[in-house]
Amino acid sequence: MRSINMLDLKAEYDLFRDDIREAVDQVLESQYFIGGPAIADFEAAMRSRIGASEAVAVSSGTDALLCSLMALGVGPGDEVVLPAFTFFATGGVVARLGATPVFVDVDERTFNLDPACVASALSDRTKAVIVVHLFGQCADMVALREVVGDRKVALVEDACQAIDATDHGEAAGTLGDVACFSFYPTKNLGGFGEGGMITTNDEKLGAFARQLCRHGQSDRYFHEHVGGNFRLDTMKAAILKVKLAKLSEFTDRRRKNAASYDRLLAGSPVTTPLVRDGCKHVYHQYTITCDRRDDLVAFLRDRGVGAGVYYPLGLHRQPCFAGKGGGGSLPVTDRLCERVVSLPCHPMLADDDIAYVAGAIHEFFGTSMSVDATGKAGAKARA
Numbered sequence: 001m002r003s004i005n006m007l008d009l010k011a012e013y014d015l016f017r018d019d020i021r022e023a024v025d026q027v028l029e030s031q032y033f034i035g036g037p038a039i040a041d042f043e044a045a046m047r048s049r050i051g052a053s054e055a056v057a058v059s060s061g062t063d064a065l066l067c068s069l070m071a072l073g074v075g076p077g078d079e080v081v082l083p084a085f086t087f088f089a090t091g092g093v094v095a096r097l098g099a100t101p102v103f104v105d106v107d108e109r110t111f112n113l114d115p116a117c118v119a120s121a122l123s124d125r126t127k128a129v130i131v132v133h134l135f136g137q138c139a140d141m142v143a144l145r146e147v148v149g150d151r152k153v154a155l156v157e158d159a160c161q162a163i164d165a166t167d168h169g170e171a172a173g174t175l176g177d178v179a180c181f182s183f184y185p186t187k188n189l190g191g192f193g194e195g196g197m198i199t200t201n202d203e204k205l206g207a208f209a210r211q212l213c214r215h216g217q218s219d220r221y222f223h224e225h226v227g228g229n230f231r232l233d234t235m236k237a238a239i240l241k242v243k244l245a246k247l248s249e250f251t252d253r254r255r256k257n258a259a260s261y262d263r264l265l266a267g268s269p270v271t272t273p274l275v276r277d278g279c280k281h282v283y284h285q286y287t288i289t290c291d292r293r294d295d296l297v298a299f300l301r302d303r304g305v306g307a308g309v310y311y312p313l314g315l316h317r318q319p320c321f322a323g324k325g326g327g328g329s330l331p332v333t334d335r336l337c338e339r340v341v342s343l344p345c346h347p348m349l350a351d352d353d354i355a356y357v358a359g360a361i362h363e364f365f366g367t368s369m370s371v372d373a374t375g376k377a378g379a380k381a382r383a
C-alpha cells in the first residue's frame, strides 16, 4: 500500500544537503553561534523577500507574536481581538501578557477573520487585532483596516503559515503594523528547529522589538525595558537562508498540487478552499470541509494517506481560557472544527499521489472522478 504523508522532510533535505552542510560548516568555523553575519544575511534576505524595511530574527513564531505585542505595549487591562479558529499560540501570547483575548468568528469559506465579527468585538480597551492568514491565504486586511478606522488599534499579522502569500501583489508581512512568521520545521519555510521572524515597516517598532529580544538592553548590561531572550540561533539562520532559495519553487509546487485537488475533487461532496480575488494562496494546508469528517480521516489512514485536522477545538473552548476570554459559542468556528480536514499538499508529492488521495475521497463518498479531471481519457483514478 502507498504511504502519502502530510510532509516528506527527508526528501526535501536531500535537495539541500550539500549546501546546508557547507553553511553549517561556515558557522562552525566562524564560532558565531548567536548573532553574527549569518543572522544579518538572513534578515536582509527576508527584508527583500517580504518587502519590509525591518526584519528581526527571533526564536519562534510564538516569540515573534509575544515580542510584537510587548513592543506594542499590550498588557493588563488591554483587549486583543483574534480569531478563535487558529493555532493556540495566537491566543496564548495575549494571555501571557495579562491582556484579555477576545475571540471572534471567521468566514466559513476562507477560514479567516470575519470583519463584521471584528467590528462588534472592538471596545475602548482594544489595543490590537491579531489577523491570522490561516492555511496560507491573506485575510481581508483592507476590510479589517476599514473596520478599525481611526481607532488606535494595531493590526498584527500572524503570517506564521503564510510566507510568500500576497493580496493584490502585496506580501503577507507588509499588510499590517507588524507581522510574525514561523520557521517551525513543518512550515513552508521550515527550519531545523524552532525559529521565527518579525517584519514591519515601522522603524521605531522594529528597533524596539529588536531591543526586547535581547532582554530590553539599550547597551551591554544596561536594561531600559524588561524583554526576553527571543534570539534565533545563528546556525538555524544559516540553514534557513539556504532553504529560502527554493521557497518560490516549493510554493509553486504547493499551488500546482492544490489546483490538481480542486480539479480532481470536483463532483465529490467536499468543499474545496476558496481563494479570494487577487490573493495568492500558498497552501500551507489544503483544507477541505465535509460531512463525516472523522470517518473520512480514518478511511484515508486505512489507505495510507495521512490527513490532518487543523483545528479540532476553537480557542474560545480551550479549558485554559475559561473565564479568561473564553466561553460562548462561535457557530462558524464550532462547525469548522467538526468539518475540516487538511490533505497532503507538500512540494515533494507526485501528480499520481494527488490523484490517489482524490480517488480515495471519491471512493469514500461513492462518487467518481470525472475523466476530464484526470486529464487521461478513460482513466478513473480510483484508489
Ligand SMILES: Cc1ncc(COP(=O)(O)O)c(C=O)c1O
Pocket (backbone or CB within 6 Å): 060, 061, 062, 063, 086, 087, 089, 090, 132, 158, 160, 161, 181, 182, 183, 184, 194, 195, 196
Ligand atoms: C497560525 C500560527 N500562529 C503561531 C504559530 C506559532 O509558531 P511557532 O510554532 O514557531 O512558535 C504557528 C505555528 O504552528 C501557527 O501556525
